[in-house]
Amino acid sequence: MAIEGISGLAGTNSLTAVKQSTPAEAQASFTESLKSAIESLNETQQESDKMTQALAAGKVDNLHDVMIASQKASVAMDAAVQVQKKAIDAYTEMMRMSM
Numbered sequence: 001m002a003i004e005g006i007s008g009l010a011g012t013n014s015l016t017a018v019k020q021s022t023p024a025e026a027q028a029s030f031t032e033s034l035k036s037a038i039e040s041l042n043e044t045q046q047e048s049d050k051m052t053q054a055l056a057a058g059k060v061d062n063l064h065d066v067m068i069a070s071q072k073a074s075v076a077m078d079a080a081v082q083v084q085k086k087a088i089d090a091y092t093e094m095m096r097m098s099m
Contacts, residue, residue: 051065
């Protein structure tokens with residue numbers, strides 16, 4: 001009984017080397033990611049407010065959609081607050097480190 005060797009693993013042919021980035025590029029990337037997340041949060045909040053106002057004015061009859069939009073906005077805000085707390089905790093911990 002002949003045992004064949006293992007040839008390349010399936011799915012690894014398309015892997016490429018990780019691009020090394022400079023600190024300035026990483027900072028720009030992080031800044032853009034943060035800005036995008038804040039803009040998305042703002043859009044979610046504004047959409048929820050718009051739907052709530054439309055419901056109060058009688059322009060929207062579907063309470064279900066309004067409640068879903070409100071909950072999405074609430075969950076997004078809670079997540080943003082938790083990320084903020086973790087970032088502040090990490091900063092505080094780094095400031096406590098002695099060099």
